[in-house]
Amino acid sequence: MAARRAVAQGRAGGARPPAMGPALGRRAPAPRAARAAGRGRAAGAVGVRAEADYYSTLGVGRGADKKAIKSAYRKLARKFHPDVNKEANAEQKFKEISNAYEVLSDDQKRSIYDRYGEAGLKGSAGFGGGGFGGAGMGDFSSPFDIFESFFGGGGGGFDGGMGGGMGGRGGRARAKGEDERYDLRLDFLEAVFGCEKEISISRMDKCATCTGSGVKPGTSPRACSTCGGSGQVISTVRTPIGTFQQAAICPNCNGAGQTNEGCAACGGDGRVKASKKISIRVPPGVDKDSRLRVRGEGNAGRQGGESGDLFVVISVKDDPDMLRDGVNVNSTATISYVDAILGTTVKVKTVDGPVDLQVPAGTQPGTTLLMAKRGVPRLGNNTLRGDHLVKVKVTIPTRPTSDEKKKVEEIKELTSKSGSWL
Ligand SMILES: [Zn+2]
Numbered sequence: 001m002a003a004r005r006a007v008a009q010g011r012a013g014g015a016r017p018p019a020m021g022p023a024l025g026r027r028a029p030a031p032r033a034a035r036a037a038g039r040g041r042a043a044g045a046v047g048v049r050a051e052a053d054y055y056s057t058l059g060v061g062r063g064a065d066k067k068a069i070k071s072a073y074r075k076l077a078r079k080f081h082p083d084v085n086k087e088a089n090a091e092q093k094f095k096e097i098s099n100a101y102e103v104l105s106d107d108q109k110r111s112i113y114d115r116y117g118e119a120g121l122k123g124s125a126g127f128g129g130g131g132f133g134g135a136g137m138g139d140f141s142s143p144f145d146i147f148e149s150f151f152g153g154g155g156g157g158f159d160g161g162m163g164g165g166m167g168g169r170g171g172r173a174r175a176k177g178e179d180e181r182y183d184l185r186l187d188f189l190e191a192v193f194g195c196e197k198e199i200s201i202s203r204m205d206k207c208a209t210c211t212g213s214g215v216k217p218g219t220s221p222r223a224c225s226t227c228g229g230s231g232q233v234i235s236t237v238r239t240p241i242g243t244f245q246q247a248a249i250c251p252n253c254n255g256a257g258q259t260n261e262g263c264a265a266c267g268g269d270g271r272v273k274a275s276k277k278i279s280i281r282v283p284p285g286v287d288k289d290s291r292l293r294v295r296g297e298g299n300a301g302r303q304g305g306e307s308g309d310l311f312v313v314i315s316v317k318d319d320p321d322m323l324r325d326g327v328n329v330n331s332t333a334t335i336s337y338v339d340a341i342l343g344t345t346v347k348v349k350t351v352d353g354p355v356d357l358q359v360p361a362g363t364q365p366g367t368t369l370l371m372a373k374r375g376v377p378r379l380g381n382n383t384l385r386g387d388h389l390v391k392v393k394v395t396i397p398t399r400p401t402s403d404e405k406k407k408v409e410e411i412k413e414l415t416s417k418s419g420s421w422l
């Protein structure tokens with residue numbers, strides 16, 4: 001007789017909720033924590049936290065080059081990725097690292113950060129609206145524009161450092177493309193053991209005609225007719241204390257000083273709607289609502305901006321016999337009262353296929369028997385597996401034959417003498 005492995009009813013051996021929530025970046029070595037995906041990207045391109053020194057967050061010097069920054073980021077991201085690091089502050093730390101990297105890996109943002117700190121990146125925070133540029137000088141909708149107009153109109157502080165660089169680049173930061181969501185339905189076992197899926201998505205792709213720039217190929221830029229190439233427009237504002245000249249970014253060329261002939265294929269947007277097939281590697285242990293992040297497979301950014309990410313949201317088909325509870329699987333085995341008394345072997349459908357389960361003699365109705373390590377691989381650590389828990393149902397005949405009745409009467413007599421049944 002096999003060793004008895006019944007565990008008390010209701011106690012799930014080692015059951016813990018699976019580590020879900022943060023997405024796994026299958027292609028990217030170190031994606032940012034992806035919880036934000038459900039609520040939209042964390043404050044867009046300038047989502048930064050107060051009082052963080054990005055260089056010390058990444059542990060690099062202020063003179064570090066891009067390569068050093070990238071390698072420092074990767075190392076830290078691997079260490080603090082919430083799927084790997086279960087410490088309480090790991091996710092927060094991971095976000096800080098990602099924020100720092102987002103800024104320091106971007107030449108433009110980094111240069112602003114170096115000069116003006118975080119306030120520069122936040123724009124709207126320190127330079128609250130209304131004080132300047134309000135007099136019909138154009139619609140400054142992004143924080144970046146407000147930032148620029150502050151320095152541009154503030155009396156010459158702008159042209160030395162940033163003016164040249166930013167004018168040359170087209171005036172405003174190119175927005176990252178939007179993230180995209182794809183709902184992927186998996187069979188029960190596909191979720192348990194992982195799978196490879198080819199999915200077809202439709203989203204904005206980089207325009208092939210202009211390679212994403214939005215500029216008609218073969219044409220060259222012309223000086224902007226509105227600002228004459230300066231990238232700024234000057235207006236005179238009369239106030240009770242005097243007349244001021246105010247400069248603002250040219251609304252026609254966005255400060256670039258030049259205009260381009262738009263690409264006909266994309267209308268100057270630099271991107272076109274396109275379908276694409278993508279192969280997704282789903283890791284073992286995913287569950288319903290798991291999110292997989294595929295970096296750079298969202299919508300292309302406008303006019304050459306960075307692509308957004310694709311979030312694959314998992315749902316899982318039910319299995320008629322197996323019920324998943326995190327890394328554990330529950331099922332029910334029905335045996336007769338005779339087998340419960342004498343013991344038996346039942347075939348149980350597990351994720352590994354049918355497995356023989358020994359039901360010990362004297363098993364009580366409602367007992368849960370444990371099949372260790374027949375459950376679901378733990379997401380992110382597939383060497384660990386959950387268990388399969390089998391709840392034993394015992395059937396008792398509702399209409400015993402007279403022969404059966406007679407036998408049970410005999411047993412009754414027997415046990416009333418020995419008291420073994422009680
Ligand atoms: Zn184009």
Ligand SMILES: [Zn+2]
Pocket residue numbers: 224225226227228229230231232250251252253254255256257258
């Ligand atoms: Zn202009």
